[in-house]
Amino acid sequence: MDHVNDMVKGIRFLKGHGTENDFVILPDPDGLLELSPAQVALLCDRRAGLGADGILRVVRSAAHPEAREHAEAAPWFMDYRNADGSIAEMCGNGVRVFARYLVEAGLVEPGEFAVATRAGVRHVRTSAEGDVTVGMGRALLPGPDTGIEVTVGDRHWPAHNVNMGNPHAVAFVEDLAHAGNLFGAPEVAPAAVYPEGVNVEFVVDRGPRHVAMRVHERGSGETRSCGTGTCAVMVATARRDGVDPAVTGEPATYTVDVPGGRLVITERPDGVIEMTGPAVILAEGEFDADWLARA
Numbered sequence: 001m002d003h004v005n006d007m008v009k010g011i012r013f014l015k016g017h018g019t020e021n022d023f024v025i026l027p028d029p030d031g032l033l034e035l036s037p038a039q040v041a042l043l044c045d046r047r048a049g050l051g052a053d054g055i056l057r058v059v060r061s062a063a064h065p066e067a068r069e070h071a072e073a074a075p076w077f078m079d080y081r082n083a084d085g086s087i088a089e090m091c092g093n094g095v096r097v098f099a100r101y102l103v104e105a106g107l108v109e110p111g112e113f114a115v116a117t118r119a120g121v122r123h124v125r126t127s128a129e130g131d132v133t134v135g136m137g138r139a140l141l142p143g144p145d146t147g148i149e150v151t152v153g154d155r156h157w158p159a160h161n162v163n164m165g166n167p168h169a170v171a172f173v174e175d176l177a178h179a180g181n182l183f184g185a186p187e188v189a190p191a192a193v194y195p196e197g198v199n200v201e202f203v204v205d206r207g208p209r210h211v212a213m214r215v216h217e218r219g220s221g222e223t224r225s226c227g228t229g230t231c232a233v234m235v236a237t238a239r240r241d242g243v244d245p246a247v248t249g250e251p252a253t254y255t256v257d258v259p260g261g262r263l264v265i266t267e268r269p270d271g272v273i274e275m276t277g278p279a280v281i282l283a284e285g286e287f288d289a290d291w292l293a294r295a
């Protein structure tokens with residue numbers, strides 16, 4: 001293997017996941033790694049690349065134009081990309097994995113700290129057991145919340161418009177299998193409600209304050225979990241149940257099962273949503289910079 005090692009101009013990466021929403025993590029403290037959409041897509045390719053639902057580039061906030069203003073409060077910026085190379089504002093599972101990486105790399109002390117994202121600063125709390133809690137900010141219910149329809153094949157469902165920094169359409173269905181194979185994006189109408197595209201969640205009840213969902217993610221296809229999606233689902237389900245912590249003054253907690261595991265979502269009376277779940281770093285290595293440059 002020595003000749004291979006001699007040849008490789010290595011770029012370091014790690015692999016991690018949160019409830020099986022998986023990421024390639026690229027430590028790039030000085031923000032020197034310019035990634036084209038084609039390069040991101042190659043890295044995320046499960047046959048020709050490393051394979052992932054998305055990329056988490058780890059950049060010092062001070063070194064990134066989109067995060068410089070947060071450098072003092074949140075020294076590290078999560079530059080998230082979807083598997084197709086597109087940029088998204090926010091990734092809930094990604095923030096937990098990003099936080100776990102910062103702790104394991106010794107870049108922050110475990111416990112409470114802040115992470116800069118395109119959707120703003122997010123406060124995280126790591127536990128020694130592996131779970132990470134993230135203050136995901138407030139859900140926006142931008143409207144319209146009626147007249148939105150999700151279609152898969154010949155089935156149609158009304159959907160709720162929830163923004164968690166990124167856009168979601170939440171549809172309550174009778175059976176998660178009715179969402180079909182989700183190889184392609186579900187149709188969401190009217191398309192004008194989501195000019196930047198949308199993540200679509202299909203939800204069934206499992207018990208009191210307990211639901212299960214599948215998701216088709218904008219830019220990544222069906223994934224095993226979507227953190228922002230579970231928050232959007234929690235809020236849509238709570239309102240459907242007549243639960244609003246801003247009115248009762250009591251926090252509301254829902255359990256949201258995803259194909260890759262379980263997340264616990266709490267909405268506080270001040271509207272801030274907290275997401276708790278696992279975050280795992282499972283491998284690290286190097287790939288050939290020339291291979292990526294050829295993409």
Ligand SMILES: N[C@@H](CCC[C@H](N)C(=O)O)C(=O)O
Binds near residue numbers: 087088091092093220
């Ligand atoms: N998997 C993520 C969401 C990633 C971004 C999404 N695909 C979008 O384009 O908005 C999560 O855990 O929240």
